[in-house]
Amino acid sequence: MDLVALQGLNFVYISLTLALVALGLAVVFGLLGVMNMAHGEFVMLGAYSVLVVQNAGLPFLAALPLALALCAAVGWLLEFLVIRHLYRRPFDTLLATWGLAILIREIVEASFGRDYKSIDQSLPGTVDMFGVDYPAYRIVLMALIVVFFIGLLVWYSRSNTGARIKAMVSNPALATAVGINTALLARGAFIFGVCMAGLAGVALSPLVRVEPYMGLDYLLSSFFILVVGGLGSLAGLLVGSTVIGGSDAIVSAITSKTGGYMTVLVISILFLWLRPNGIVARD
């Protein structure tokens, strides 16, 4: 019974954190159509912000503004210099962001070294949940993610900005014609997306390995989540995270980490093949 509760909690935890990690790519790729190959590197920047804060002796939460500012600055620069010229050229964006991903990775590696960094647990201890002792930090994180997603959903469906984004996504030319500044809106959405990646990096840093190449896994799992769940909706993002996170967790527990990875890859290729629009197709 305890084992079931524990595995259930792990399952929810993995799905929710994956959804948080993929949120940024869901905005940038799902809405703007920009395949940001540097998505995982923004997660990495978030995690390294925590390391910087920790080395400076500041509290964990100080990493939040640092990560957001850093990601926003890098994201703005990236959008301004590269992305905005390439919105209708997916292959060129792929290349450019791939190059930038390597660049960010190499800068971090040259500055901090290649080795794994350990981040102190800022909220140690466990909480009794359904009869199992579960790490307190994970519980708090799960609760925050749920609250955050509900807030985001309400905001996106009610706000003017949400409506403008939907207008821009479904018909950019018409959106411009009715007076929506799509260039500004796209830039805002891009920066929001990379900031969300950074935020995910901060949140996960005490729980995962922190090293310059950590971003690749997050890029791939985010991408697979979008392939399976479908582009353009929050529901698709959550469904995709559940399928990817769930199958990875279950198969990894039964066989090995490699087995879980292979399962995720096979599921994603099957989806591309059989259901290219994902489970929750747009419209």
Added chain:
Amino acid sequence: MASSRAINVLFLIGLLLVPFVWDSFVAYQLGLFLLYGMVGQGIGLCWGRAGFLPLGQALFFGIGAYVFGATLKSADGSGIVLVAGLLAAVLAPALFAFGVGLLVFIRQIGSGPYFSLITLALTMLGFQLANSMDWLTGGFNGMTGIPALPGTDTYETLYYVIWAALVLVSGLLAYVGTAPFGQLLGATAQNEERLQYFGFNTALLKAIAFAISAAVAGLAGALFAPHQGIVTPQAVGFLLSAEIVVWTAVGGRASLIGPVLGAILIGFMASELRDSFQYWEVLIALIFVIVVIRFPGGLWSLVEGLARRAPSLGAKRARERDIGIEKSRTDGPVDLVFEDVELVLGPVRILDKLSFRIETPGVHSIIGPNGAGKTSAFNVLTGRLKPTAGRIRYNGSSVGGLSRHRIARMGIARKLQIPSVFPDLSVGRNVDIALWAGDLTHSQMFTLRPFRWTTPLLGEMQGIFPFLGEADHSAGSLSLGQRQMLDFAMTCLTQSPLLLLDEPCAALSSSETGEMIDAIEKIVALTGSTAIIIEHDMQVVERLSDHVLVLNQGALLANGAMEEIRADPAVRAVYGGGSK
């Protein structure tokens, strides 16, 4: 071209002299970079020519290395075992790549991020497998104690084997690039959809290109095993994959030798600077970003730019078209039936129970106001869109749901509304592709004879459109009107029984319109084919066709001779009082 081939040959000969000019240790180091460069050449075929970027090429390199490493360890000098092992090291990656490529490319989303990310994921998976399968690969510590290639000394003569492999691969890739296969790959990168309307299975073309690149990577990996004496999971890993992509880009992805040059230069500089200059990798990444965005030609384009100032070695000779061929799908009778065809996209009903039948040769016109569903009727007929309901039958067989190239191969050729030629190819190559349509076999794709093909119709066509004779002009430099004409000529040269011409006179001047009308009349009379044209200009319609279909709101409004159409009150109502 001739001078760039000369540079390639000089470069390769120069590499052969390295052990004499420097010493064998430099040559040993260089050998490794040449192996990486070969992998880069394969990436160049996919990326520089066919327009899709594989990000996990080290997977194939590593498979080759493990397979041949295991072979060397167990061969005991047996020649047969060695040859079999080498074949396996080359063919296993090729077959695997072919399967993955076909699987991904058949879906239309295949060329962009989806393909690249799947190859990236595969190389990450390969790394994990190599790490965890101790019994097969030696796990984290690698497969060790791989003996030297029999008959060679690793630090002396192995270099010549590697050099020979490089020459072989370069020659093979140069030939494949020049042959029809390479031209078709280039056309795929420029306008994949247009090539499908000529009946080419572009997914298959790209999968073959990916398989060739994997075979080359496998061969390089096979030589890597005796060169290093050890194969670790790093050989399949993501890092090596990414590095080779960087070297390929910096050296020049569109050229044959560029990737090798990139590997050599960055490789030697890295071994000099990596330890002394902390930000070396950052510098390389920065160079990569700049090259990708601003200088897609890479370093090799600089080399060629210098060489262009030198006197050219021999002028380029256009090939004579001296092999007359008979197009296989000669112009037979056509029976096209639309039966209650519906097309619904989102909330919009584009085709609403559209039904008609066309079974007489000659020119049929489809007219109707904007949004009537004229082009959409072509789209569902040629496989661009899938009808939501209803049946389309062509000469008795169902068309609905087939892929574009299959429908084209049934004998339906289409000219799109916007003239779609292959701008980076010459006029002659554009014509070649139309002549090949439906008749070029897979083995002929790898021979040079199809460049000499000609048909009687091509002669007629050159009489009508003299600019077709200037075969070396780039199609991109033609005027808009000439591109319309080239596109039309290409559509007709397929000699499909059914020609779909979407606004063939759009954007033409009035004199050009006259020429085009004459051409359509002449070609259709000459070939006895059936043409359906979409046209807004009533004068064109009146001159060309005796049968007119009027579409409105996605359904057939009227159908008959021009006079009947003019008299039809329903048509008059839609057109607001009749024709102009």
